[in-house]
Amino acid sequence: MKARSRVAVVVRSKRTFLILCEGQTEADYFLAFSNDRVAVTAHDLGCAGKSLVDCALHYRESGSFDEVWCVYDLDYNASEGGDQFQRFQESLDHAAAHGIFVAYSMDAFELWFRLHYEAVTGALHRAQLYADLGQRWNMNYVTEGKHRSFTRLVKARLDDDPAADVALAIERARRLYEARKDLPLRERNPVTTVYLLVERLLGGWEG
Template identity: 45%
Template sequence: MPKSTKAIKVTDQNKAWNKKSKPTGYRIDSIPKNKTILIVCEGQTEKLYFKSFPVLGVEVKAIDLKGESKLKLVESTNDIVDSLDDEDIEVWCVFDMDVKRGADEFADFDNAISSALQLGYKVAYSNDAFELWFYLHYNLSKAQHLRTFYYNELGKRFGMNYVKDGKKYDFCLKLYSILNNDSNASQQNAIDRARTLFEEQQHLPYHEQNPVTKVYELVEELNRNLRR
């Protein structure tokens, strides 16, 4: 069982071991870690976005494998899991599919998802692009679009050249905050829209589910552990 948290009384606030600026009520000294959420991604955008969730009581390990094939990403995930000394770990593989690459990409996409599920991992896959998840914060589209469509639409929303600057570290680091603070964006709408898209297409082979993003399931899991 996790150790109980320690509380420090207001009456002790001026003691040398507990000097804090403007202490109020009880201070939580430590929070027990319930589990580790391992998120293995194929890009910087995904890694920094998921690391931005202000979770409490869980440790989020987000790893960017920088564009490996989907099946190779799953194999690497298995190696990472084996190397971790953690008994309570929830594993997510996050990748998307570029439809322009054709049949080889379709097979890699489908096989990677099947392999990950057989290993007991969860998969937040997107078709065609991870940016579909961001787009759903603003609009629902059931039409099949290439990633350039989402890049252009997000560029308009963010007032930037998304193709040129949307993958830069500083911008990716701010994406979670940008979406949360934009009155025109709604994470809950994105969740509902993504769920609708998936439920309408879940009977199809993975590569034919388009547009689909199962990122909403990972977001819901992170939201269950948010700092309140």
């Protein structure tokens, strides 16, 4: 009797990501990356900087995750003075010292959305980003862009928009970061490292 051949079945486990965010927009955007290869747990905690990193350390103890990320902005407020930059750098150092990844943006997370459409070189305030996205999406981003009915679908909107390209957004963000990473924080706007997290979610960990 001919021996039956055996077919090897390879079962790949999902890569698990814990992503703690400053706002709901970010959390809903990253949750939409969940698929058969990636399991995303994302929370909007309403805090940033060292406080968010400390929350990540606490959350990490309560579960098993392959990667833990914090997502927050440097929301510069002139009335608070230059200490903001020092505190921001301390939060990045604190995260690195404890194995927490950070995807940060200056001045706002929405810079990442804008980069899907075009390269950005000059400093931008969040109000300018909101106005640009509102025009592209035919909406008032300030009043409508933070509603859950919108934030839950923002990734799908970008994926379905022929004018938007995530691969180009990654490349534009990378070039922006490489050009500005050695500048003092106060001079880095615009910059975002969100592309690093998106690359991982899109399978960069498989290489």
